[in-house]
Amino acid sequence: MDLREELPGDSEHVRDIHLRAFGDHGPVVADLVDTLRDTITPTGGLSLVAELDGRTVGHVMFTRSLLDAPRRLVEVQVLSPLAVVPEHQRHGVGSALVRYGLTALAERAVPLVFLEGDPGYYSRFGFARGDGQGFRKPSLRIPDGAFQVIGLPAYEPWMTGTLVYAEPFWRHDAVGLRDPGAQPA
Numbered sequence: 001m002d003l004r005e006e007l008p009g010d011s012e013h014v015r016d017i018h019l020r021a022f023g024d025h026g027p028v029v030a031d032l033v034d035t036l037r038d039t040i041t042p043t044g045g046l047s048l049v050a051e052l053d054g055r056t057v058g059h060v061m062f063t064r065s066l067l068d069a070p071r072r073l074v075e076v077q078v079l080s081p082l083a084v085v086p087e088h089q090r091h092g093v094g095s096a097l098v099r100y101g102l103t104a105l106a107e108r109a110v111p112l113v114f115l116e117g118d119p120g121y122y123s124r125f126g127f128a129r130g131d132g133q134g135f136r137k138p139s140l141r142i143p144d145g146a147f148q149v150i151g152l153p154a155y156e157p158w159m160t161g162t163l164v165y166a167e168p169f170w171r172h173d174a175v176g177l178r179d180p181g182a183q184p185a
């Protein structure tokens with residue numbers, strides 16, 4: 001398996017990975033990726049693909065958000081989304097992408113990486129619940145256990161506070177879980 005940064009010619013393959021991996025939710029995720037990609041700069045954010053036999057089979061994105069800490073706003077990264085095509089799941093592709101990304105972000109002195117996800121999966125990388133560590137989730141619609149964070153070497157104990165998602169997550173309504181039964185006010 002080869003892991004590398006996404007290149008301009010990869011975007012359709014990346015879209016296809018999310019459409020296939022996320023099912024009904026795929027179009028929202030694929031559109032979110034297309035918007036988040038524009039926020040990535042050479043030193044801020046990361047879009048990684050995994051290739052097997054020349055085929056793009058997995059993708060992960062890390063993008064900039066803010067932590068509203070008492071001392072000042074802190075630039076942090078959010079891992080979202082992560083997907084592997086169904087026929088290559090459970091063979092270590094997702095884990096390799098996450099570990100590769102965390103290593104690269106640690107080298108860039110990123111202090112914290114947040115995500116929304118299943119603790120049963122992400123705990124293996126060192127992610128843990130954010131609410132017990134001085135962090136507040138950006139929406140009440142995120143289940144407490146799903147709001148997770150990992151501190152990298154640049155993390156300092158004063159870095160606590162509320163995670164403020166970058167605007168694309170709100171624009172695409174890709175935060176937390178919506179209650180499909182709720183009536184509009």
Ligand SMILES: CC(C)(COP(=O)(O)OP(=O)(O)OC[C@H]1O[C@@H](n2cnc3c(N)ncnc32)[C@H](O)[C@@H]1OP(=O)(O)O)[C@@H](O)C(=O)NCCC(=O)NCCS
Nearest residue numbers: 021082083084089090091092093094095116117118120121
């Ligand atoms: C979640 C996903 C990215 C994992 O990638 P992967 O390459 O299949 O995972 P890996 O092979 O690295 O890891 C496999 C392990 O993760 C576990 N796992 C996979 N998906 C899981 C999930 N949703 N919840 C908990 N554990 C999960 C497997 O049981 C396996 O555990 P084991 O090693 O103890 O047997 C992939 O299954 C996927 O694309 N799913 C659909 C999209 C999605 O839900 N993305 C995550 C959004 S937060």
